[in-house]
């Protein structure tokens with residue numbers, strides 16, 4: 001199955017994400033709130049692009065079931081993760097003005113550009129494979145972190161987002177969709193899309209730890 005091969009091919013990168021200092025500090029409760037704020041603001045832009053790629057991929061395909069699944073995935077993102085973020089923004093006093101005044105950081109820019117690129121160069125199946133680590137890696141991270149939890153309530157709520165049934169159901173549906181659109185002809189392109197997204201996921205944590213900015 002495509003997703004088994006993709007998972008095996010990205011084990012090192014996924015382990016690096018799961019044990020990244022950002023994740024370890026979030027679990028220990030030692031992650032500075034300023035770093036979490038930085039992550040949330042950048043992730044606002046990431047999730048916007050993530051939803052947009054779902055919509056564009058749905059528009060681009062003639063596979064009605066795939067289009068419906070992509071739109072359902074985007075809706076579940078809106079209802080779950082994006083809705084939860086509004087609570088975080090209020091709690092941490094993150095305003096629309098602050099978000100608007102914050103540029104998309106280089107790693108985030110590169111990751112979201114990769115998702116759009118996959119749609120253009122590898123079509124809807126390429127976009128689906130590029131989107132999958134976002135669903136799946138966070139579900140695995142959530143499951144691991146939930147074993148001990150975090151002493152900081154807002155970090156615990158963040159963890160809970162990714163163990164919630166609506167999130168894991170959306171992830172399972174996306175796994176099935178990816179396996180359905182994978183063919184012997186497109187497997188290597190889909191694997192490359194998945195591997196690069198996994199690489200970007202790991203660098204996204206580092207971007208947040210570094211409070212990465214453009215040095216133009």
Ligand SMILES: Cc1ncc(CN)c(N)n1
Nearest residue numbers: 043046134135138201204
């Ligand atoms: C960068 C990134 N990757 C994945 C997720 C989980 N949907 C997220 N919120 N942000």
